[in-house]
Structure formats: C-alpha cells, structure tokens
Amino acid sequence: MRGVLTSLLVMAAALTFTAALPAQTTPRRVIEVTLSEYKYEPNQIRFHEGESVVLKLKNIGPRLAHNMSSRYWLDIPLTIRGDARQGISEDRKWVALDVGREVEVEFIAKGRGSYAVICSIFDHAVQGHTGAFFVLPPASP
C-alpha cells in the first residue's frame, strides 16, 4: 500500500513538473478582417515579429470578389485554409475570395516595418480598398 502511494506521489510530481515547463510554442495572433466594397475592416493590421499570424478573412460583399495583396508576403510562405485563390502579380502576392467566402491565411511574421496592402482587383484600390500591415518588434512575454 505504501509502495502504491509512493508511486502515485512520484507520478503526481512528474505531471506537475511537466505542466510547469514553459510552453515552447510560437505565439499566435488571430485577427479577423472583413473585405467589402471597398474596404478592409480593420484596415490597419498590427502584429509582431515572430508571431504566427492568422488572418481570418471574410468577404462580406455584397456583390464583388476581393483580394488582399501585398509585397510583404512575397518571401513569406502562406498557409491558406479555405476556399481562396492565390497568386503573384505586379510584385505582390495575393489571396482572393468570392462573396460570402471565409479563409484563413497563416504566416510567421518577420521584417518589422509598415507595408501597403491593397485589393488589386480592377479599380478597387482607387475606390479606397487599401490598408497596411504594421509589423512591430517582438511582443514581450
């Protein structure tokens, strides 16, 4: 009986120790952005270097397809989850969504600074469909 109790205590101590270890995971920042005629909401998108940024994009239309397009993404691999098209044109990487679609775009942030974001479809940027990424220094833990 005493042996069983001792092993239970040892197991409990081991579990506590494991739980107390600091998490070694990349900090995650989830930002929801709607796309519509002709704006991003929010249009100033802030995140920190080293974060795993998840942009949850939703095209709320009401009528048109939109995209998010930026030079910032050119040398950053994007993981896209959802029903979107992606490509590169005019030196910008873009992710496009039809009306009513939602998509997640995930990437590891690097390169602090501010970067223009535009909807590169037809005349949308001229109509005001623009925004910016602000990449801030690493967030303090």
Ligand SMILES: [Cu+2]
């Ligand atoms: Cu647009």
